Amino acid sequence: MSVLARRAGADERADHREVLAPVVRALAEITVGRPGVAVGLLSGLGEGVERVGGVRVEREIVQDTLARALVDTRDHPRAAGCCTTAPPPAAITPARTFFSPRLPATVGV
Numbered sequence: 001m002s003v004l005a006r007r008a009g010a011d012e013r014a015d016h017r018e019v020l021a022p023v024v025r026a027l028a029e030i031t032v033g034r035p036g037v038a039v040g041l042l043s044g045l046g047e048g049v050e051r052v053g054g055v056r057v058e059r060e061i062v063q064d065t066l067a068r069a070l071v072d073t074r075d076h077p078r079a080a081g082c083c084t085t086a087p088p089p090a091a092i093t094p095a096r097t098f099f100s101p102r103l104p105a106t107v108g109v
Contacts, residue, residue: 001028015051023049023062030065035072042066 001024008021022045026038042065049062063082070079 001025001031015053019045019048019052023052023065026065026069030069030072035069038069039066039073039075042069 005021005024005028008016008024011017011021022041026041029035029037029041042062045062049059067079067082070076070082
């Protein structure tokens, strides 16, 4: 993880240096038991995580990592409030309306 963080930190692309490198460093810090350092690295990113791209789930992993680091540092109120997400877009159809009731089979057609 340290090698990956150094590579991202030396990348010519600003998004990799300023966003991806801190995320990777934070993950490395968590794995060696230094959640406070991870909190510092991830807290400063805010919406910057979106600059790297990826799907919503990948961005949520960063938020969840921050929440876990906050829990590990016993900052429970901040952990509870850091990962609020918007409701899903209206275009997503709930399963109960997506699946229609089974129509009776027609015999002898």
